[in-house]
Amino acid sequence: MKLDYSLISRRAFLNTLFGGWLIAVLSGGIYAFLKFIFPTVGKEPDFVVLNRADFLDIPGNTVKTFAWGGKPGFFLKRTDGTMLALKGVCTHMECNISYMPDAKKFYCACHKGWFDDNGRNIEGPPPRPLESFDIITAGEKLVIAKKGVKVDLPKV
Amino acid sequence: MICRRCRDWITERYDVDALRRLLRTKYVPSHRYEISYFTGGLTLFLFVVQFLTGMGLALYYVPHSEHAYKSIVDIMTKLRMGWFFRSLHHWGAQLAIASLFVHFFANLLLKAYRKPRELLWVTGFIMITVLVFFGLSGYFLIWDERAFTAIRVATGGAGSLPLIGAPVKIFLRGGIDVTQETLTRFYAFHVSVLPMISLVIIGLHVLLVQVHGMSVPLSQKNRQKEAQPFFPNVFYKDLIVWLLCAGVLVTLAVVFPAAIGTKADPMAPAPENIKPEWYFLFLFQTLKLFPGEIAGLNGEMIAVTVISLGVLFAFLMPFFDRRSSAGRPSPVFTYAAVFYLVYFVVMTVIGFLN
Numbered sequence: 447m448k449l450d451y452s453l454i455s456r457r458a459f460l461n462t463l464f465g466g467w468l469i470a471v472l473s474g475g476i477y478a479f480l481k482f483i484f485p486t487v488g489k490e491p492d493f494v495v496l497n498r499a500d501f502l503d504i505p506g507n508t509v510k511t512f513a514w515g516g517k518p519g520f521f522l523k524r525t526d527g528t529m530l531a532l533k534g535v536c537t538h539m540e541c542n543i544s545y546m547p548d549a550k551k552f553y554c555a556c557h558k559g560w561f562d563d564n565g566r567n568i569e570g571p572p573p574r575p576l577e578s579f580d581i582i583t584a585g586e587k588l589v590i591a592k593k594g595v596k597v598d599l600p601k602v
Numbered sequence: 603m604i605c606r607r608c609r610d611w612i613t614e615r616y617d618v619d620a621l622r623r624l625l626r627t628k629y630v631p632s633h634r635y636e637i638s639y640f641t642g643g644l645t646l647f648l649f650v651v652q653f654l655t656g657m658g659l660a661l662y663y664v665p666h667s668e669h670a671y672k673s674i675v676d677i678m679t680k681l682r683m684g685w686f687f688r689s690l691h692h693w694g695a696q697l698a699i700a701s702l703f704v705h706f707f708a709n710l711l712l713k714a715y716r717k718p719r720e721l722l723w724v725t726g727f728i729m730i731t732v733l734v735f736f737g738l739s740g741y742f743l744i745w746d747e748r749a750f751t752a753i754r755v756a757t758g759g760a761g762s763l764p765l766i767g768a769p770v771k772i773f774l775r776g777g778i779d780v781t782q783e784t785l786t787r788f789y790a791f792h793v794s795v796l797p798m799i800s801l802v803i804i805g806l807h808v809l810l811v812q813v814h815g816m817s818v819p820l821s822q823k824n825r826q827k828e829a830q831p832f833f834p835n836v837f838y839k840d841l842i843v844w845l846l847c848a849g850v851l852v853t854l855a856v857v858f859p860a861a862i863g864t865k866a867d868p869m870a871p872a873p874e875n876i877k878p879e880w881y882f883l884f885l886f887q888t889l890k891l892f893p894g895e896i897a898g899l900n901g902e903m904i905a906v907t908v909i910s911l912g913v914l915f916a917f918l919m920p921f922f923d924r925r926s927s928a929g930r931p932s933p934v935f936t937y938a939a940v941f942y943l944v945y946f947v948v949m950t951v952i953g954f955l956n
Contacts, residue, residue: 484769485776485783511869516779518869534871538902540758541751544871555872556755557890571890573900 490515493591501588502529509545512590518542519579519590520552524563531579531590532565538572552576628812628832633822635712639836640843641705642811647844648698649804651851652736653797655691663743665789667782670745671865678862685859692860693851695737699881702733703946710939714817715920717927722814723920725807732796732803737879739792745785747873750866753788754780756878759889762906780868820931883953884946885909916942
């Protein structure tokens, strides 16, 4: 059918059709693709449950490592018997740190950062103290929990 | 006889002589800085070496955190000539990056980015980013302690970029931590994404060089010697450079085979005195200049922002430097170029000596 008068030409109609088609497909496709290539992110654990006997009985001035998600967590027993749990990852560039029993400090080898045995950043580039955790003992279990996280002990 | 018939057969289907004529009409300017013209060809040659040796290594490498390390050890110890090809790939990468940096600084100083060659600059700049990322991703594949820590620091550093930092970090790591997902990703980048991008960008770059011809520095415009035909004069000189480079490459591979440390353990402390690859040292040193906190703001984020701005300025240099595009000298940009070069060299040396 040929119209004598039309608001738009055939060319304009086709351009709009294909242009719109392209935009629709691309935007939908790109959105879906972006959704696909950005991973669904897990999160760090709120708490981990360990065996009490493995940790409370370690000698003074030593550290025992536990798995905090995919990163190391440190359980420190000081010389006076007090205990501290913290994330063994430097707050500067996320390198794994180590405990230096002689100096009673934590040390990051990447950029020579130091933390005292409270996890406070005392020397080098680290901008913040180490992240420390709550230590909760429940029967045979030892629960290391993120600060401020309520742990439902009976369920543990 | 056979040869002639083959040639006729092809000529009937494709006008090969047109290519020949093109080759015969290609001339290369000659002046006192003409040596800079060989840096591009050298980089291209090293890229070819990387593609070939990489294809070989990909036949044996296993991109899984449990097996990656072992597969590299097997390549080095059990496979015939495996140590040689991995060392070639290792040293080829170092030389390719060095050669590309020389190419970059030569063209920066000679202002080869002038109109109408802005797109050459842009594509070249993209190739530097691609190559650095090639280096980073390839380095991670060996999955030893050093590589593991380096990738955590590098991806963590990317996380300090303003605004886009967090999503970039997650995208690179494939999660919140450096894990198997990260290895899978970096393997994909290294053997699929980056090679594809390189082919397109290098193709464009080389095509643009053919369209515009070689850039003649402003100072040499009126002091040129007679231009030389590309074929055979310049072509043979290129071959000489490549041959010398191949000699250096093989010597390095044989005398200093590529090393591998102890297998990565996500729970182990970072190894002592860890240093990034040499081409990251200037960034590493720059990061060290900034204290942890500046006026209550995160020093790292400021450092990364400053570095990004410096890189962005270099990237946009042809669009800022209007004077040289108009054919007039622009000393400010010469000083800027010299500053970039001196900064890069000095910081790299300091990082190396530290």
